Amino acid sequence: NAGVIQTPRHKVxxxxxxxxxxxxxxxxxxxxxxxxxxxxxxxxxxxxxxxxAPIDDSGMPKERFSAQMPNQSHSTLKIxxxxxxxxxxxxxxxxxxxxxxxxxxxxxxxxxxxL
Amino acid sequence: xxxxxxxxxxxTVSEGAMASLNCTFSDGTSDNFRWYRQHSGKGLEMLVSxxxxxxxxxxxxxxxxxxASLHVSLHIxxxxxxxxxxxxxxxxxxxxxxxxxxxxxxxxxx
Numbered sequence: 180n181a182g183v184i185q186t187p188r189h190k191v192x193x194x195x196x197x198x199x200x201x202x203x204x205x206x207x208x209x210x211x212x213x214x215x216x217x218x219x220x221x222x223x224x225x226x227x228x229x230x231x232a233p234i235d236d237s238g239m240p241k242e243r244f245s246a247q248m249p250n251q252s253h254s255t256l257k258i259x260x261x262x263x264x265x266x267x268x269x270x271x272x273x274x275x276x277x278x279x280x281x282x283x284x285x286x287x288x289x290x291x292x293x294l
Numbered sequence: 295x296x297x298x299x300x301x302x303x304x305x306t307v308s309e310g311a312m313a314s315l316n317c318t319f320s321d322g323t324s325d326n327f328r329w330y331r332q333h334s335g336k337g338l339e340m341l342v343s344x345x346x347x348x349x350x351x352x353x354x355x356x357x358x359x360x361x362a363s364l365h366v367s368l369h370i371x372x373x374x375x376x377x378x379x380x381x382x383x384x385x386x387x388x389x390x391x392x393x394x395x396x397x398x399x400x401x402x403x404x
Contacts, residue, residue, distance in 0.1 A: 210389070210390060212390065212391070214392075221382075221394055221395070221396040221397065222382065222384075222392075222394035223394075224391055224392060224393070227389075227390075227391065229389075234389075235389075235391060270337075270338070272390075274390050277389035277390050278389065278390070279325035279326045279345075279386050279388050279389065279390070280326070280343075280345070281390060282340065282343075283340070283390050283392070285337050285338040286337065287336070287337045288337065
């Protein structure tokens with residue numbers, strides 16, 4: 180079990196460019212989450228999928244951010260027209276089910292730097 | 295909306311001395327409360343998950359939950375320099391949607 184795999188580990192983009200972050204959840208896990216970590220805001224929930232369906236995107240910025248889960252083996256977080264304030268570590272996590280007693284496994288994150 | 299605050303912001307303890315970290319939250323009806331730690335440049339490691347008022351021990355880590363006081367604490371017994379990390383308190387809204395505190399930086403000196 181390789182755990183939650185996120186690629187790339189580091190991504191540098193220029194202001195205005197698009198960034199796509201990839202996540203491979205643990206096989207068999209039905210719940211996939213995206214979080215963002217910054218020095219100022221700390222760790223914040225962005226969105227989550229259950230059985231590939233979007234369930235709660237209440238933490239997603241209203242513009243430029245989108246997340247998909249086209250199949251059970253990967254999810255993507257896309258940021259259009261990146262801005263310097265989007266610089267953060269984006270963490271993907273998965274759990275077997277979306278229950279409070281389920282252990283949540285985090286990936287190592289993708290560090291996005293917008294110049 | 296759940297608010298989570300941690301104190302102190304940073305803490306230095308000597309190797310072997312007990313380390314105590316605090317976390318207050320705004321909504322005591324949340325399903326469960328967790329402590330994670332994050333070593334510099336590394337991923338999140340869950341230490342303890344507690345559902346009911348009282349105490350939950352996992353090895354050298356013990357969490358105390360008091361919903362009425364909106365407070366959960368973490369005590370680290372016999373800390374080692376390798377325990378130096380950022381410790382994060384998280385409140386679970388019910389389906390693994392977590393609200394995190396800003397963290398406590400723990401430094402364990404030899």
